[in-house]
Amino acid sequence: MGRVACGILVGLALVVFLSPQAVALTESRTVMLLPTADSSPQQWTGSGCAAPSLYACLDEDPPHDNNLTYHTANPGAGLQVFGYFHLADLPTDVLSVESVTFFAWALEEATGASLFSAGMQLPTCDTLFAPLTDLAVRYANVTSTSVVDCGGNPWTVNSANAVTLILRCADDGIAGAEQNCRVTSAGAVVSYTIETGIYTASEYDFRLLLLVWVIFLVIGLALRSSFFLFLAGVAGTFFAFSAFAVTESLWTLVLFVLLGPFLFVAAAMLALQRGEGWAA
Incomplete structure (x- = not known):
């Protein structure tokens, strides 16, 4: 459970720190x-x-x-x-x-x-x-x-x-x-x-948050790391939620509904395959 808690905390910290702030246009x-x-x-x-x-x-x-x-x-x-x-x-x-x-x-x-x-x-x-x-x-x-x-x-x-x-x-x-x-x-x-x-304070904020998600996903897939796949699920879910709340774009809703839980499941399956205790 320590790895899960660490992953959640790291993911939340990055998402909160990098999330774009919505302001009125x-x-x-x-x-x-x-x-x-x-x-x-x-x-x-x-x-x-x-x-x-x-x-x-x-x-x-x-x-x-x-x-x-x-x-x-x-x-x-x-x-x-x-x-x-x-x-x-x-x-x-x-x-x-x-x-x-x-x-x-x-x-x-x-x-x-x-x-x-x-x-x-x-x-x-x-x-x-x-x-x-x-x-x-x-x-x-x-x-x-x-x-x-x-x-x-x-x-x-x-x-x-x-x-x-x-x-x-x-x-x-x-x-x-x-x-x-x-x-x-x-x-x-x-x-x-x-x-x-509503718009974001900077388009760069969105790109940076998306980049963090991509990095977690690439590392997770390349290393077959359940930890980074789990982080990608957390970051992707929060990115999708932030993007949908700000832009109301349908693709962000699809990403929020499907991709985040999919990565959680993939991370859990990989952890079970490796016998990692947190997914048991």
Whole structure:
């Protein structure tokens, strides 16, 4: 039994020391979230859409429809006009959210001084992005990127899914007629990470563990050594288990189910043939 115990300990030590460590493989991606429903208050006027589906004027992908549908707002003196819109949810496989960039393609319908900005709202907070943009008579993409939500907390999947987009057209406070703000598309671009699978810290780790198994097997067969055949069974079984757990490859499962026990049996038969006591 001493040889068996020694073989098990040596095999386990090598396998544990050489086994690849599984870590998550992540990938950074972006997704554009467009309006999917109206919220309130809703003070903008739709052209090409109507309540309760005013969001349909803004949900273009790609985010510009050549001004076929849009919203307008004309604030009175000292006033601001708001529109609130729910956005689409993130994909289901999101691991973490890095940032959210709110955007709106906006213009001023004639030379004037109406000001525009976007904002965000969550159940516990809201904020309007600064500075207010003095729009031009040609469309511009007004954006604001945030790595935290309106409460100052890092973005999570839940908060990104719960956020409401705010559109604001404001009087600039200067005498003279204000001009309509016009928005033709709006939404948010979210930078996020997903887990694309599991991989080993290094392909070399796998090769090294496989090499140890091959060495044990070759020595066991060349010397007809039950001890090294037994070690090959232990190393091969653990290699197969580690490889299958990480890669989920069918061949590793077959190796785990068949080759390891086969080597155990071969080692025992060889030991019995030689009259070695451990296999009795």
